[in-house]
Each structure stands twice: as structure tokens, then as C-alpha cells.
Amino acid sequence: MSRPSAILTALLSAAAFASTASTADAYTAYVTNEKDNTVSVIDTDKMEVIKTAKVGQRPRGIVMSKDGKWLIICTSDDNDVKIYDAKTLEYVKSLPSGPDPELLTLHPDGRRLYIANEDDNLVTVVDINTSKVITEIPVGVEPEGMGMSPDGKVLVNTSETTNMAHFIDTEKHETFDNVLVDSRPRVAMFNSAQTQLWVSSEVGGTVTVINPADRKIIHKISFEIPGITKEAIQPVGIRISKDDKIAFVALGPANRVAVIDTSTFKVLKYILVGQRVWHMYFTPDYKYLLTTNGASNDVSVIDVASQKAIKSIKVGRYPWGVVVSPH
Numbered sequence: 001m002s003r004p005s006a007i008l009t010a011l012l013s014a015a016a017f018a019s020t021a022s023t024a025d026a027y028t029a030y031v032t033n034e035k036d037n038t039v040s041v042i043d044t045d046k047m048e049v050i051k052t053a054k055v056g057q058r059p060r061g062i063v064m065s066k067d068g069k070w071l072i073i074c075t076s077d078d079n080d081v082k083i084y085d086a087k088t089l090e091y092v093k094s095l096p097s098g099p100d101p102e103l104l105t106l107h108p109d110g111r112r113l114y115i116a117n118e119d120d121n122l123v124t125v126v127d128i129n130t131s132k133v134i135t136e137i138p139v140g141v142e143p144e145g146m147g148m149s150p151d152g153k154v155l156v157n158t159s160e161t162t163n164m165a166h167f168i169d170t171e172k173h174e175t176f177d178n179v180l181v182d183s184r185p186r187v188a189m190f191n192s193a194q195t196q197l198w199v200s201s202e203v204g205g206t207v208t209v210i211n212p213a214d215r216k217i218i219h220k221i222s223f224e225i226p227g228i229t230k231e232a233i234q235p236v237g238i239r240i241s242k243d244d245k246i247a248f249v250a251l252g253p254a255n256r257v258a259v260i261d262t263s264t265f266k267v268l269k270y271i272l273v274g275q276r277v278w279h280m281y282f283t284p285d286y287k288y289l290l291t292t293n294g295a296s297n298d299v300s301v302i303d304v305a306s307q308k309a310i311k312s313i314k315v316g317r318y319p320w321g322v323v324v325s326p327h
Contacts, residue, residue, distance in 0.1 A: 029283075032321040033317055061104045122136045195244075219265045225254055248302075
């Protein structure tokens, strides 16, 4: 092969690699807009909305099927859960859920869907393939948070009025323990090692860290931000880094995300984001963390490595839930 041909081949190979790498880094995020009854679709490579689609009434909690083909959305004012094709955003079918479903989580088996029903004080378990209710599990008053252990053996539901984290055996579908936390618990999140369960308490202004093995409280985290009143610091969304070393906590009307060392439970910094930051989701490569900001109608993109907000993306009114495609 002549030298010019060899150079051309090398350049073409490099370009192909760069193109593949760029594609590999591009994911699709889906954001539910509570007031507009829509979902905003974001290209995380371009960091812009590429599509907006109408869905059911008051969309809030959102998850994706294990194969990435379906979006599964709590349409609270329709009193059901709706499934949409992730590529076309076309309606597929509805699932029974009970009244006012808010948050939901999918079992690692990809079949069992667990739905929090505020009005009935139940967790409804539905088979997403057959669309049939498997069972209903009684929990505390106003259930919301739905934290699934990575091994799929334990579901933790939080009840906003009872102020408890309910530990549920996913095989027996029975509650086997309850842990009292601070006022109005919203989100429950396991770390990947299953050595810590983090529960945010919106009104209490704290995060309780629990040992899942014995359900004992390990630590309680509180927050202080200069110039921000205690009442405005309302922990909701929680996400934990891939290596389990850093936790990110959305602080609601404080308009900040707290960055916390999971070994010392010290707050390392506060990241300024949009107004009333609510839920969050990592891109699959853990490079970015996306936050929904309900009062400023945008999504903040946090660079995980630098722990800085690098972009604000306008979406619909009152963005609530967010999920990022696994592919």
C-alpha cells in the first residue's frame, strides 16, 4: 500500500471511530411535564429538546422498560399508568394502578411494576406484559417513594403522612419492617452495594441513611445553605454515583443539589440549578446528571466529574420525572 493510501485509510478509520464514540455517548432523556400533559424528549449529545409529545393527564413518575422499548408513565389524573413506544411516543396501552399513581419502579426481572397509590395507601404490583394486577400491598398513608434493591429482593416504599420507610419482600409481597424517618419522606434509594438506603424527608429537611441488613439508622443528614431559610431546603430526589462514593440530593425550592460524601456523610458542596429541583437521573455512562426544575420549567445538566451545572434546557411546564434510555 502506498503511503498516501495508508494515510487516507488511517484517517478514515479514525473518523469512523470518532463517529462511533460520539454515537455511543448520545442518549435520549424523557421528561414528564406535569402541567402540559406532555413528555419532552432530549438528545443528551446536543443537549436540546428534539421532540415534545402529548401523553395522559398530569404525567409524573416515569420509568423505562428493561429493553428500552417502552416508556411507562404515571398519568395521575387519569388514575392509571400508560405505556408509550419510546421511539415514536405513540400510545401502546394502559395498566391498572388504582387512583392517583405518582411514583413507580420496575423489578429487575423487567416484568413486575410496583406503583405507589396515594389515595388508597397501597402499592399495586402489575405484570407489564399481561397488564394484570398481581397483588396489592397495604402500606402507610400517602405512599410515594419506591426504592428497589439492586438484587430485586426488597422494595422500600415511603409513606408521606405515616413518615415511614416500609421494607417489602418482593417474593412474598409482604412488609417485613418499618423505619420511622422525618416528616414527609419522598424518595428511597439504595446504593449499588446494598449497604445503604437513603430516604429524603421533604418537610423534615433531612436525609436518613439506613442499613438495609438490620434496618438501623446509620446517619441523619441535614443541610445549611447561607441565605436560604430552613423551610426552603426540601430534600426530594436522590441519586448515588456508580462507585457509591458520592450522593446527589435535590433540595427543592433551595434550587440546589447537595453533593455528599457517602462515607463521612459530609456535604461537600451545593450545586446551583433551576428553581424547585425535584427528580434526577444519570446518563448510563454516569457522565451527566439531569435534574427536573418544576418552577423554572427547565432541566439542568450537571457534569458529574466537575460537579458543576453546565447547561439549562427549556422543557414544558412543571417538569417532574425524568428517565434516560439505556441505549
